[in-house]
Amino acid sequence: MDPTTATKTGQVFDWQVLRRLLTYVQPYRGVFIGLIVLTVAAAVLGTVRPALIQRMVDVDINNNDWAGLNRSTLWLLALLVVNTLVSYLQTYYGGWLGQYIVRDIRTDLYRHLLNLKLSFFDRTPLGVLVTRNISDVETLADVFSEGLAAMVGDLLQIVFLMIFMFWTNWQLALVSLSVIPPLLFSTYVFKEKVKGSFQEVRNAVAKLNSFVQEHLTGMNVVQIFNNEDREFRKFESINQEHTKANIKSVLYYSIYFPVAEVLGAIGVGLLVWYAAQGQIEGTISKGALIAFIMYNSLFFRPIRQIADRFNTLQLGLVSTERLLKLLDNKDLVATSGTAPVPQLQGEVQFDHVWFAYNGQDGETTAPEWVLKDISFHVKPGQTIAFVGATGAGKTSIINLLSRFYDIQKGTIKVDGQDLREYDLSQLRRQIGVVLQDVFLFAGSIRDNITLGNRAISDEKIWEAAALVGAQRFIERLPGGLDYPVMERGATLSVGQRQLISFVRALVYEPRVIVLDEATSSVDSETEEMIQGAIDKLMEGRTALVIAHRLSTIQKADRIIVLDRGEIKETGTHDELLRQNGYYAQLYRMQYASTEQLAFNNEQQPIDGKAANQA
Known part of the structure; x- marks a missing residue:
């Protein structure tokens, strides 16, 4: 009960x-x-x-x-x-x-x-x-x-x-x-x-x-x-x-x-x-x-x-x-941190982080670790991608960065300071998140983008919409920004809902961008349209990207491969292919039916030039 x-x-x-x-x-x-x-x-x-x-x-x-x-x-x-x-x-x-x-x-x-x-x-x-x-x-x-x-x-x-x-x-x-x-x-x-x-x-x-x-x-x-x-x-x-x-x-x-x-x-x-x-x-x-x-x-x-x-x-x-x-329920978001959050540079560091969902708030049951001894360092402006099978712990890392949950062991630092010391509301204002499962409220397109923040002007909305390629479909809707969105965005396509969530993240001008399977729910044409906007968005910003489509993360500065909550491999796209490990196996599985990927009979990885062409 x-x-x-x-x-x-x-x-x-x-x-x-x-x-x-x-x-x-x-x-x-x-x-x-x-x-x-x-x-x-x-x-x-x-x-x-x-x-x-x-x-x-x-x-x-x-x-x-x-x-x-x-x-x-x-x-x-x-x-x-x-x-x-x-x-x-x-x-x-x-x-x-x-x-x-x-x-x-x-x-x-x-x-x-x-x-x-x-x-x-x-x-x-x-x-x-x-x-x-x-x-x-x-x-x-x-x-x-x-x-x-x-x-x-x-x-x-x-x-x-x-x-x-x-x-x-x-x-x-x-x-x-x-x-x-x-x-x-x-x-x-x-x-x-x-x-x-x-x-x-x-x-x-x-x-x-x-x-x-x-x-x-x-x-x-x-x-x-x-x-x-x-x-x-x-x-x-x-x-x-x-x-x-x-x-x-x-x-x-x-x-x-x-x-x-x-x-x-x-x-x-x-x-x-x-x-x-x-x-x-x-x-x-x-x-x-x-x-x-x-x-x-x-x-x-x-x-x-x-x-x-x-x-x-x-x-x-x-x-x-x-x-x-x-x-009286004390399961509150921990807001003990009071340190003001200046303009973030975007440095993110996970230091020996252990996390379990069932170990929260004094529960006596043994923790079922979702993340085990995770450590990585993201420099300001870098793009880090996470790949791995379902349940590997990719989304958990994103949730921890936004402090939706608190870790049991280790430290998460942003700009060299413990995440828990920051004022939570100020911190979240500078982290833009685009989730795979987009939730839209009943209201207008404008309301769903600004979330009621009247400081965001229509000009700013249109600028962000143009950047991600959403301007065209919004202009075609009856009423434009005033178009009434039904509950959960039922009258919009999956791709349109995804683009709106992208505009919603952009208008708040975040210093850190989190893309959780941000293009997994859109078709190839829509994905191609927003990929260029993503590249522009990431300029000068730290980006943490989760993607099942490996083609969307080949330009990442570093790719971290997760398996059952542990880091198995790390490196660039070319480096991981040369290692012929877990990432190379995922890559072969995704492109086995295409003519762009060529592995020799001994299943040796292709060279970096061919990989980029693929």
Whole structure:
């Protein structure tokens, strides 16, 4: 189970979570105090009305005091107006407070997510995080509008009603409250049952969100392999779990509220039966009977609701606990470095670097090393290429340079200074990255290039687009830079998305360029078009290039051959061919079907001149 989903289901009430939730009330404590005052006022006003009606019956009507009756009626109308106004303000400000607290928590949560390491996202389903940031946060609004304040109001109303009832007639009060024990028992059972069903609903929602998000993202894979029926059956199973969890809560509601209504009716029946005897004997007035019928109705309503409100509060606290666990997650991007990053020269040095993805953040499992004792030195302005089979560790080196992950052993230096000592945001501004898997956001071409940075002008965008050969296809799009890009760039070709990512890297004028299979997803014509732009881009900049197409890296100053996380060979293209080792084997495999590559029968490497021609 994901650590963010754990809950303390055995606890009846978690005061520590509630206290932390109330810290978000601090900026709005004036509204919160006002809401408490309104809650108390509503509880008092709700109990005064039966007493006023009792007086109208027993005093004004019995004494034929029409003037007094008129005055009492005006007081009753005024009381209703004030009660309505207080209820309106209580409902409005309860909802207002809930929404602003939800806004603040969601803002803090999203800011926190932006600062978490990539390793956290590697092991946490995105659907779970969407549920935390949307559904769980939204649940908190009910804590303030329908949970905490409303439950306090209900409890206060019950207290005031009991005071008025015993003050008016203690015998009738005891008769009215005689059905309270079975009602409290049924309320407790209902609360416990609904609490469990609500937790099942929340877990089912998280699973449903995860499944839908993942499969909508990978819909092309589902359709390519004709897997629609099987995936639909999986969805039906998860959806059925969600339905069953909700039906459980519906069942408990359908049992509890009729039982509560019956017990309330029994209480009224006993009250009328006992009061009728007192009326006959002259010990109980008509006004008292009418007032107690109203008291009975007002008393049982909050008791019926308080269980539901308690579950709303508890559900909100469960969501709060999940959110707090996510906010307390210390898997943050390490930003301990504070050294300012001047204009980088572009010197990069890996010194005996060891790295494993599963050895992050104090994990006790033995590291599964992805990189083993990696050392190399890149001088400013040099182009270094990395080649090797899938899983050799090429992309890991790129991730470490941008500090997406931290190493376990060794040192990475940029311009002679440890990477971890630099201010991370300043460092990343001077490292341009073009990834193989290009991600485009829903928005315009301009937005995807500038990423919302208004300091980047259109002139700068067009200059970079012209450099990489993207200007022509952007101009052809309806609206040019304003052309709306669909989610993940679905309306653009793979090559077009790659070119846009290239422009995006260029406009930030990086000192170090990282090309992770930057041309692997484009056709030969597009590759040829951007290859010249890449050469221009690399002038005066340090470049680290990963490529499966060896033709794109033959001009590199040095090529590093990786295999299973270790450096096997290093040298220029010609030097590696003469070594007739791992690189030469890769080269022969890639060009075995072409007439440009000629190995003799003894599989001796061709000379450097022929290699360059190839």
